[in-house]
Amino acid sequence: MNTIILHIEYLLRRHECVVLPGWGAFIARRTPAYFYDKENSLMMPPSRRVAFNAELQEDDGLLASSLCRREKLTYGEAASYIRRQVEYINDLLLSDGEIPFGNLGVFVSRDGAPVRFYPAAEAVNYLNLGLDLITTEAVRHIPEAVSVESAPDVAHVPAPVALPSVPPVAPHTVPVAEISDAKGPDAFDEELRESFWSRVRGNAVGIAATVAVLLTVGLFFYNPINLVNEPAKASIAPEAAPRAEECEAVSASDPATEMLSGQEVAASAVSAVYDAAPLYDRNEQTGVALRFDNNDTYCVVVASFADESEASRYIASRSGCEFGMTAADGVYRVYQATAATCAGAYEQKELLGNSQAWVCMK
Structure with a gap:
């Protein structure tokens, strides 16, 4: 019985309904989050609970397939095993009146009353572990204070401040001595030539690199490299295949060539399998x-x-x-x-x- 219970618990984690043929169906119901009271001050987390329906007893093959995978049984052996387990559960419930069904809940049947199933609180609620109740508080509205600005009093406006007068500035004159020290046209030409050659010396490295790249590319296209991609060949000369020798004829009296009857062959095959x-x-x-x-x-x-x-x-x-x-x-x-x-x-x-x-x- 424990094997059946373990398989049902495993299947309920991935399916909404698992049928135990001849007994009933276990249904996992999802409940979304909701407010517990009318004031909306207590929010319950989402949950997943188990219900039982004794009317759904048609075999859908889900439980038998799980037994075949885990217990290495054929489908017929799994179906026969389930029938025997259901008979055992029914006999145990009639004798004891109450039977715990793993972590899913308890089946109760007393005084000829119909079978009732009492599910456990956290049977298959593994998806919502750690979620707790949420207590909410109503938001209080606080009105803001309105400030009214008073109109400015024209009588108390201060008088404008008088700015001090700035004396005029005399125009700047260049002394004659400074004009006489200015550079002539020859000096300017010399400076231009020096700046030109300094730029040439600074770019000499870049120019040399460019010339080297151009020469390399030109030589590559002028003298292309022939890539020979021939497969490696064996250095050993092939030899002629050896001539097949004639086989000796097998005599008809050899015991290894004697024909066996069908019964003897079948008996020897069964003996070989047993050995x-x-x-x-x-x-x-x-x-x-x-x-x-x-x-x-x-x-x-x-x-x-x-x-x-x-x-x-x-x-x-x-x-x-x-x-x-x-x-x-x-x-x-x-x-x-x-x-x-x-x-x-x-x-x-x-x-x-x-x-x-x-x-x-x-």
Whole structure:
């Protein structure tokens, strides 16, 4: 039952509805944020709660597919396992009157009353973890004070201030001595020549770099480089293939060439399959004796057959180990360990050390 509950809890995190065939549907309802009171002073966070509808019992395949992926079962085995679990839940509810269903809630049925489901408060509310209630306060309006400016009093306006007068400035005259010291035309020509050659010397490096680039580009296009891209060839001369020698004829009396009948071929193939299958001895593999009780509910299946004779032959071919056989839905399953609980069966599977084994309910 715990396996079914874990799968339903997992699926409700990603789906809005999960159907347990023969029992009912678990529905995850989303509730947006809302105000708790009329004054809008308390805001509740968004939530996600679980509801149960006993009328929706049609199998949609969602739960069975999850069991097939996780438990490595076929779809038929998963559907059969779900039916047995629903029968077990119904019997347990009739005997106890109340059954907890994992972290989702509790089913209650007393005195012949219909089954009622009481969901847990935070069953699948994982998307809203950390969100708390919000308390709001009303905004109070404070009127602003209006100031009225009084008109200016013309009688008290101060008189303009009189600015002091500025004496006139005499025009600037250049002395004759300064004019006589001014440079002539020859001096100006000399300065121009010096400035020209200084600019040429400053740009000499750039000019040389430009000339070098132009020469390199010209040489590249004048003398192109021939790139030979031929594949590497082997330096060893090929040799002629050796001449095939004639094979000796095989005599018809050779036992290896004798034809086998169809029954002998089938028998040898089945024997080869049985011999190639791994033999798991509980004492050799783990050093701990496995549990084997035919009264247990769960078992660790190591092989399954469509015919009872094939299952019996499989058990007979492994005389060193203890096996049991159970039949359901036309399939004969051979098990090597048992347990009273599902978790114990998985522990027995780990002790068995067979990665191809699986847990099944008898």
